Amino acid sequence: MQEAKERDPGKDHDTESNLDYFYARYYSETLGRFMTPDWAAAPAAVPYAAYGDPQSLNLYAYVQNNPLTGIDATGHVAQPPTYPYPGQEEMEEIADGPSTTNPDGVIPGSQSGSGSGPGANSPPPSAPGDCKAANCAAQQQGVRVTYDKGVPAMTPETAEYVIGVLNAAGVKSATISATTNGKHAPHSWHYKGKAVDIHVVNGVRVIYYNSNSSLRAAVNAIQDAANDKSNGIAHENYGPAGLFRDGRQINNPALQRQHENHIHLTVPDPWGDQ
Amino acid sequence: MGGSMRMNKRRSLFSLMLVTVFCAGVAPAAPDPGGAVRVPGAKYLFGISASPQGRVVLLYRSPQKPEGEFGSGTPLLITLKGSPRLFPLHLPSALDDLTIPVWNSGGRIVFLLTKAGIYSFDSATHAAKLIVPGTLAGLAISPDGTKLAYWNLGSTGSHYLLSVFSLAVNRTIRKWNVPTRFDADQYGHELVFSSDGASVLARTYDEEDQTPLKQFEIASGSIRTVWQNCSGLAAGRGNTYFVGDDHGTPTLFELQVHDLVPRKVIAPFQFDSLLSSGTRRWIVSENSRSSKFAVFDSETHNLTDLSSTCENAVVLPRGAVMCAVGGNLVSKGGQ
Numbered sequence: 001m002q003e004a005k006e007r008d009p010g011k012d013h014d015t016e017s018n019l020d021y022f023y024a025r026y027y028s029e030t031l032g033r034f035m036t037p038d039w040a041a042a043p044a045a046v047p048y049a050a051y052g053d054p055q056s057l058n059l060y061a062y063v064q065n066n067p068l069t070g071i072d073a074t075g076h077v078a079q080p081p082t083y084p085y086p087g088q089e090e091m092e093e094i095a096d097g098p099s100t101t102n103p104d105g106v107i108p109g110s111q112s113g114s115g116s117g118p119g120a121n122s123p124p125p126s127a128p129g130d131c132k133a134a135n136c137a138a139q140q141q142g143v144r145v146t147y148d149k150g151v152p153a154m155t156p157e158t159a160e161y162v163i164g165v166l167n168a169a170g171v172k173s174a175t176i177s178a179t180t181n182g183k184h185a186p187h188s189w190h191y192k193g194k195a196v197d198i199h200v201v202n203g204v205r206v207i208y209y210n211s212n213s214s215l216r217a218a219v220n221a222i223q224d225a226a227n228d229k230s231n232g233i234a235h236e237n238y239g240p241a242g243l244f245r246d247g248r249q250i251n252n253p254a255l256q257r258q259h260e261n262h263i264h265l266t267v268p269d270p271w272g273d274q
Numbered sequence: 275m276g277g278s279m280r281m282n283k284r285r286s287l288f289s290l291m292l293v294t295v296f297c298a299g300v301a302p303a304a305p306d307p308g309g310a311v312r313v314p315g316a317k318y319l320f321g322i323s324a325s326p327q328g329r330v331v332l333l334y335r336s337p338q339k340p341e342g343e344f345g346s347g348t349p350l351l352i353t354l355k356g357s358p359r360l361f362p363l364h365l366p367s368a369l370d371d372l373t374i375p376v377w378n379s380g381g382r383i384v385f386l387l388t389k390a391g392i393y394s395f396d397s398a399t400h401a402a403k404l405i406v407p408g409t410l411a412g413l414a415i416s417p418d419g420t421k422l423a424y425w426n427l428g429s430t431g432s433h434y435l436l437s438v439f440s441l442a443v444n445r446t447i448r449k450w451n452v453p454t455r456f457d458a459d460q461y462g463h464e465l466v467f468s469s470d471g472a473s474v475l476a477r478t479y480d481e482e483d484q485t486p487l488k489q490f491e492i493a494s495g496s497i498r499t500v501w502q503n504c505s506g507l508a509a510g511r512g513n514t515y516f517v518g519d520d521h522g523t524p525t526l527f528e529l530q531v532h533d534l535v536p537r538k539v540i541a542p543f544q545f546d547s548l549l550s551s552g553t554r555r556w557i558v559s560e561n562s563r564s565s566k567f568a569v570f571d572s573e574t575h576n577l578t579d580l581s582s583t584c585e586n587a588v589v590l591p592r593g594a595v596m597c598a599v600g601g602n603l604v605s606k607g608g609q
Contacts, residue, residue, distance in 0.1 A: 148483060177483075178458035183505050183546055185370065185461050186562040187340040195343075199457030207432050207457065236342050245344065253389060253409040254369050255344060257427040258460045264343060 144173040148199075152179050155193040161232060161267045162196055168231045169221035175200035177262060194270040195236065198222070199262040207261035209240035216240075222263055232268040239263035311358045313350065316601030320347060320586050323374040324552050325381040328590040329355045330397050332375040332384050334368055335601070340585060343459060345370030349386055351397060352603070354590075365402060366390040369411075372462035374549055376415040376422075385422060387413050392424060392439075406439055412463030414509075416471040421447070421492075423474045425463045436465070436476060438492055448492050453480045461562070462547065464507040466514055469531035475514055477504045487516055489534060500529065501536055508548035510572025511555040515539070517546055526570070539575055544568075556589035569595060580606060 143166045147153065154162060154176070166174055178197035180190055189195035199206050201222065204215045223241040226234040237244040238259040243252060313319060316335035324331050331354060334347030347370065349363040366388040375386035384395050391407035409428035415421070420442050426435040432455075438448040454460075456479035465476035474490045487504035490497055505524070506517035514529040518536065525541035545559035545568060557570040559577070567580040567587050580587060584597035587606075595606040 150483075182458055183461055183485075183562060184459050185343050185345065186560065186565050187342060187345070188459070188461075188562075189342055190459070191563050197458040205457065236344070238343065243344075245342075250344070252344070252346065252369060254371065254411055254427055257409055261432070261454065261457045262459075264459060266342065270342075 143167050143171055146173065146175045147179075148175060148177045151176055151181055154179050154196055158194060158196060158267055161234075162198075162265060165222060165225045165231050165234070165265065168225040168228065169218065171218055171222060172202050173200075174198050174202075174222075189236065189266040189270045192270065195264060195266040197262045197264050201263075205261070206240060206263060209260065219263065226265055234265045235268060235270050236264060236266040310605055311352060311360075311603040313352075313360065313601045313603065316347075316350075318345065318347070318585060319598035319601065319603060320345060320370045321368065321374045321386075322586050322588040322596070322598060322603075323377065323384070324588050324590050324596075325377050325384070325397065326379060326553055326591060327381045328552060328592065328594075329353065330381070330384075331588060331596070331603070332386060332395075332397075333588075333598075333603075334370070336370070339600075340370070343461075346389075349375075349388070349395075351395075351400075361400065363395060363400075363402065365393055365395075371411055372464060372547055372549065373411060373413050376413055378415065378419040379417075380419075385413060385415060387411070387424070392422065405441075405444075406437075412465045412476070414465045414467050414474065416467045417469060418471055421467070421471070423465050423467060423476075425465070425476075427463075434479070436474065436490060438474060448490075448495060450490055450495065450497065452476075452478055455480055455482050456485060457482065462506070464548070466507060466509040466550070468514060468529075468534065469509070469512055473534070475500065475507060475516075475529070475534075477507050477516075487518065500534060501527070505546040506548040506559075508550045508557045509554050510550070510557055510570075511553065513572065515548060515557060515570070515572065517543055517548060540570075540577060551587075551589040552591040555591075556593065558587045558589060560586075567597075 143163055145159075145163060145166070153159070158179070175198065176196050177199040178184075178190060179195075180193050182190065184190045201215060201218045204212055206215070206219060208215050209219055210216070219239060220241045223237055223239050223244070225231050226237040227244055227247045233247040234244070235246055237247075238255065239262065240260050243250045243256055243259065313335050315337055317338055318336040318340045319333050320336070320340075322331060322333040331352045333350055333352070335350050336345055336347035346367045348367045349365050351361040351363060353359045353361070365386075368386070368388045373387050375384045377384045382396060382398055384397060385405075386393055386395060387410060389409070391404055391410055392413065393402050394405050395402045406422070406424065408426050411425045411427050412423075414423045416423075420440065422439045422441065424437055424439070426437055426449075433451050433453045436450045436452055437446050439445070440447045460479050462477065465474055467474055468489070472492060474492065476488055476490060477485050478488050479485055484503045485505065486499050487501040487507060488497055489500050501516065501518040503519040504516050505519070508515055510528075513531065514534075516527050516529065516536075518525055518527050520538070520541060523542050524544070524546065526539045526543040527536040528539050529536060543559075544566070545561045547560040547562055548570075549558045549560070551558050551569075555571065555573055557572060559568045559570050560566070565583065565585070567584045569578045569580065569587070569589055570576070571578070580595065580597060584599060584606075586598040588596050590596065597604050597606045
């Protein structure tokens with residue numbers, strides 16, 4: 001079990017004051033409590049208290065004095081972790097067994113038209129009996145690709161490359177947070193269906209990279225595979241393991257910081273077939 | 275650092291010789307010095323910011339055409355009074371991430387972001403100083419010019435630090451730890467001060483599949499969600515504007531300073547990025563998918579499409595539009 005201080009997503013330690021910053025208040029690690037009482041923008045007697053829970057009436061208490069089961073992302077309210085964060089032992093679970101769909105989306109091979117991107121009306125790239133050889137092989141190897149809610153399916157060409165990379169890396173499952181959806185840089189390959197963002201690998205969020213050795217190995221394997229000539233070298237290969245363009249490492253701390261929680265891959269030679 | 279910031283006279287003379295003015299004329303409707311300028315060695319210009327008086331433009335130039343997620347360039351000053359003159363700033367490069375330099379109200383000091391941190395640059399003496407080191411993103415200046423706000427991406431763990439820095443006392447006076455739960459590409463770290471300077475408004479990445487617009491009150495530290503899903507944010511003259519998702523319809527909203535309650539201005543709004551320009555009256559609006567641009571007038575609420583394709587744009591104080599095309603800064607006439 002991790003200590004509470006490692007489980008909180010919403011604080012940073014300030015060496016000047018030796019306090020931790022939350023959204024709303026300072027927390028003293030030494031005292032194990034907040035330094036100021038809880039407050040609210042609008043006047044209220046005990047604004048963030050639950051009157052049926054006496055612990056919540058202690059305005060200085062941190063997560064109602066139960067840091068092993070709660071988190072406090074804002075400095076106001078203790079809450080159960082709704083999604084795993086680095087340092088937590090919990091991992092996102094994705095059901096075992098063969099899967100052809102995600103709860104709200106569709107994976108290549110079972111496209112039913114829910115997406116709106118370039119792949120939405122494309123032939124399934126890896127559907128049994130109706131797929132390119134590489135994708136059929138990928139499916140037989142058992143890699144399972146799922147999508148976040150509302151994320152359009154990959155284009156067939158992108159799916160073929162990404163699934164090939166995931167298989168080469170020995171990954172069992174991956175969840176995609178962006179294909180053509182979302183806001184990206186104006187010249188992003190996402191808009192052309194040539195890029196994907198992967199944020200869960202083998203059931204674990206990529207943001208756990210620094211704290212989960214098995215995840216780290218899997219992410220490294222994916223980024224290595226995307227830099228491997230035998231798989232085709234991704235034009236853009238950005239993730240916790242580093243930033244690579246056409247296999248060459250680039251250094252940009254801000255861009256690196258923005259890719260610590262997902263792997264961004266584009267197909268090799270994205271200019272082709274435009 | 276100070277020595278390297280001083281203007282190298284030989285280099286500036288060289289730059290001056292390379293400047294090519296294609297059109298020295300002034301658009302009749304906009305008597306700003308809006309000629310076209312070719313920037314040597316540039317194939318892409320971004321982060322374009324005009325001084326409040328419109329006599330100087332600071333921008334970043336990249337030797338490569340824009341492509342993919344990564345764009346990087348080095349800062350360059352262009353004086354527009356008379357024949358344009360170029361002055362390369364010998365500062366670190368910056369990422370193309372919807373961050374533009376911000377000027378103090380006098381129009382002499384400009385603050386700009388680089389990969390080393392935030393520099394102040396005196397456009398008269400060309401003296402530069404690193405005032406906030408770190409891996410930073412986004413940059414805003416308070417209306418009275420006494421405070422800066424920025425994101426610090428360099429803190430450890432799964433969060434960013436939103437900081438307010440006092441230029442008067444030369445230290446951080448408020449910071450918030452904001453989780454990063456948005457597990458996809460994060461483009462743009464837009465933030466602005468409210469018109470009264472009491473709050474910072476920021477597009478955040480603290481939700482899994484949304485980018486909420488939040489108000490961070492400086493005095494109390496309190497935080498309020500203004501809109502659940504925001505794609506663009508910029509300061510207008512007097513009010514703040516943002517692009518938000520309104521039941522599936524992208525909409526331009528106005529936030530008036532007295533209540534910060536969103537009021538619809540244009541729906542549907544076809545642009546997802548906003549950048550303040552000149553005196554804040556005009557807001558350059560960009561559609562990142564189509565790369566189409568328009569200029570929104572925060573005084574009249576008129577939206578004017580820029581007919582030709584721009585890669586980036588800036589509006590000078592009297593309404594003249596300068597459009598970046600390749601390595602050129604081209605006048606597009608007035609608003």
